[in-house]
Amino acid sequence: MAFPPTSAPLARALSERDYQEPTPVQSAVLEPAAIDRDLLVSAQTGSGKTVAYGLAMATTLLGESERMERAGDPMALIVAPTRELALQVHRELTWLYAQTGARVVSCVGGMDPGAERRNLHGGAHIVVGTPGRLRDHLERGVLRLGGLRAVVLDEADEMLDLGFREDLEFILDAMPDDRRTLLFSATLPKDIVSLAGRYQKNAHRIAVGGGERGHADIEYRAIRVSPRAAELTVVNVLRFIEAPSAIVFCNTREAVRHLLAILLERGFAAVALSGELSQNERNHALQALRDGRARVCVATDVAARGIDLPNLGLVIHAELPHDPEVLQHRSGRTGRAGRKGISVLLVPPMRRRRAELLLGAARVNASWSGPPSADDIRKLDQQRMLQNPLLTEPAGEEDLAMARALLAERSPEDIAAALVRVYRSQLPAPEEVFDPGPERSVRDRDRERVPAAAGPRTVGAPTAAPRSRIARSVWFRLNVGRQKNADPRWLLPMICRQGMITKADIGAIRIFDRETRFEIDEQVVEAFQAAVARVERGDVRIERVPEGEVRAAVAASAPSMPGQVRRKERPARVNRAVA
Structure with missing residues (x-):
C-alpha cells in the first residue's frame, strides 16, 4: 500500500528514506476525515507515530506551498515526556521537513538553556521540548506562542504519569484558541480523556487496531x-x-x-x-x-x-x-x-x-x-564463520598472491586453524550455564514425596530438618555440623547459592555433630556439582557422599525397636529411594 497524498517535499523525504508503505497510524492521520482537525490517537510506541503527526501537520503548516516562510515565532510545538524522546523527535522531524526549509529547534532539560534561547531568538518553525523546559522559556518570555498553528502532545499518558499535568496545562493555556491539537497516547485513561475534552474541539478519534495486545x-x-x-x-x-x-x-x-x-x-x-x-x-x-x-x-x-x-x-x-x-x-x-x-x-x-x-x-x-x-553457541559460530564475508566475498589479486605465499610456507590446515583463532578472538567466550527446568507445582511435589522411615532418637543421632521429599536423590555433605551451630535457616540459602539451585531441589537435611548431609534431586545433580566446583574454596566445603557410605549410614540408623519414639523428639528422616 502506497502513502496517501501528502505534501510533495515530505513525500520526497519519505522516498529517500525508503519508506514504501505507511503504518496503520500514518494512513489513519492522512484520511480525509482527519485533515485539518484535532486528533485523539491511541497507538503503541514504535507504531511510526512521529512520522504520522509530522505528516498530519504538513497541510496546516505549509498549505499548498513547498517551502516554509522565514522563521519567526514557532508555528508548531511538540511536547514529549523525556529528553531522549524529544531529541529523537527533533531528529525525525528534521529529515522529514528538510526539503521545506523548516528550522526545527529542541528545548529539553539537561541541555544548555542559553543556547536554546539563542536558537529561539533566531526564529523557529517547529519547536520540540519537554514540559518543564518549555514552561521555563515561556515564563521568561523567550518562547512566544502567539503564531502557533499546531501542538502535539506525544505520549501524553506518560507525561501525566510523570507528574507534568500542571506544566502541560500552563503551556496549553498560553496558546491561541484556533490552533490544532494532536494528542497521541498509548492508552486513553480517564485523565487523558479529560485533558482532551478540555483542550480539543470536535476531535477525530483514531484507535490503531491491536495496540492493546x-x-x-x-x-x-x-x-x-x-x-x-x-x-x-x-x-x-x-x-x-x-x-x-x-x-x-x-x-x-x-x-x-x-x-x-x-x-x-x-x-x-x-x-x-x-x-x-x-x-x-x-x-x-x-x-x-x-x-x-x-x-x-x-x-x-x-x-x-x-x-x-x-x-x-x-x-x-x-x-x-x-x-x-x-x-x-x-x-x-x-x-x-x-x-x-x-x-x-x-x-x-x-x-x-x-x-x-x-x-x-x-x-x-x-x-x-x-x-x-x-x-549451541559454538555450533552457531561455525555456521556464521562459513557465511562470513571474509570467506564468501571474491578475493582480489593481492589477497590471492598472499594466499599463495602462505600455502608455500604452511599447510592448508594450519592456515585454516589460524583463521579460526582470529575469528574466535573477536567474539566473547560463551558461558557454561544449565537449564534448571520448570519449577514444580506444590501438587507435583506432593506426588513425588516418599514416606520417611521412623526410628528412635539416640545420642549422636542426626537432627533432621523437615523438607519436602524428592523421588530420586543423591546425598552430599558439607563440613559444618551442630558444633558450629549449623542451622537450615542459613544452610538452605547457602546451598542454593553455591549450587545455583532452588529450595525445591533439596530433600532431607541431616545435621550431625561435625557435618551436615543433604539430598539433591537427581535431575540437577550434574549441574549442582559443576556449580559447586566453580566456587572458590572457603571455610564451607561441599562434596558428594560415596554411595557405599550412604548405604552404611542408612543401615546403621535403622531402628532396632520400631515404634518407640519419644513424643517431643523428631525421628530422623531417611529417603528410602536412597536406601
Whole structure:
C-alpha cells in the first residue's frame, strides 16, 4: 500500500528514506476525515507515530506551498515526556521537513538553556521540548506562542504519569484558541480523556487496531535461568541471537553497573543508561549505539523511556518488569516500524508464575526454553564463520598472491586453524550455564514425596530438618555440623547459592555433630556439582557422599525397636529411594 497524498517535499523525504508503505497510524492521520482537525490517537510506541503527526501537520503548516516562510515565532510545538524522546523527535522531524526549509529547534532539560534561547531568538518553525523546559522559556518570555498553528502532545499518558499535568496545562493555556491539537497516547485513561475534552474541539478519534495486545512484530521468548546465573545467561543470549544492537533492562542502577562491568570484562562493546548519568553522558552513550561503536545498552526503565535505537533487534529483561505496561514498554524498543524484533525474559524457577501472569496480562505468548548452552553457541559460530564475508566475498589479486605465499610456507590446515583463532578472538567466550527446568507445582511435589522411615532418637543421632521429599536423590555433605551451630535457616540459602539451585531441589537435611548431609534431586545433580566446583574454596566445603557410605549410614540408623519414639523428639528422616 502506497502513502496517501501528502505534501510533495515530505513525500520526497519519505522516498529517500525508503519508506514504501505507511503504518496503520500514518494512513489513519492522512484520511480525509482527519485533515485539518484535532486528533485523539491511541497507538503503541514504535507504531511510526512521529512520522504520522509530522505528516498530519504538513497541510496546516505549509498549505499548498513547498517551502516554509522565514522563521519567526514557532508555528508548531511538540511536547514529549523525556529528553531522549524529544531529541529523537527533533531528529525525525528534521529529515522529514528538510526539503521545506523548516528550522526545527529542541528545548529539553539537561541541555544548555542559553543556547536554546539563542536558537529561539533566531526564529523557529517547529519547536520540540519537554514540559518543564518549555514552561521555563515561556515564563521568561523567550518562547512566544502567539503564531502557533499546531501542538502535539506525544505520549501524553506518560507525561501525566510523570507528574507534568500542571506544566502541560500552563503551556496549553498560553496558546491561541484556533490552533490544532494532536494528542497521541498509548492508552486513553480517564485523565487523558479529560485533558482532551478540555483542550480539543470536535476531535477525530483514531484507535490503531491491536495496540492493546503488544507488538505483532515482536517474538517473545522466556528462558529459564538458575539463581545467580542471570548475568551469564545474558552473555549467552547476546552471543546466540546476533542482533545489530540490543538493550538489556535491569530494575536498579546498581544492577546496571554490575551487568555492564560483566559485559565489558567479556569483550562486549556496551554502554549504560541510568538516572545517575548526566545528559551529556547519555548523549554520548546513545551516539555510540547509533554509529555502531557500541552494540549493547544496559539500562533502567526510566533512562530508556522514549529512546529509539536503529536496528535494535533484541530486548533482554535481565530482571522481570514490575507490571505488564513496563513489559510492553521495554519490548516496544524493538519490532518498530515494520521491523522484526525479539524480546527475551530471564525467569528463575521461583518467578515462573509471576512471569506467566505478566505475559498473560500483556496478552502476549512466549515460547519457553532453557538458556543457550556454550555448545549451541559454538555450533552457531561455525555456521556464521562459513557465511562470513571474509570467506564468501571474491578475493582480489593481492589477497590471492598472499594466499599463495602462505600455502608455500604452511599447510592448508594450519592456515585454516589460524583463521579460526582470529575469528574466535573477536567474539566473547560463551558461558557454561544449565537449564534448571520448570519449577514444580506444590501438587507435583506432593506426588513425588516418599514416606520417611521412623526410628528412635539416640545420642549422636542426626537432627533432621523437615523438607519436602524428592523421588530420586543423591546425598552430599558439607563440613559444618551442630558444633558450629549449623542451622537450615542459613544452610538452605547457602546451598542454593553455591549450587545455583532452588529450595525445591533439596530433600532431607541431616545435621550431625561435625557435618551436615543433604539430598539433591537427581535431575540437577550434574549441574549442582559443576556449580559447586566453580566456587572458590572457603571455610564451607561441599562434596558428594560415596554411595557405599550412604548405604552404611542408612543401615546403621535403622531402628532396632520400631515404634518407640519419644513424643517431643523428631525421628530422623531417611529417603528410602536412597536406601
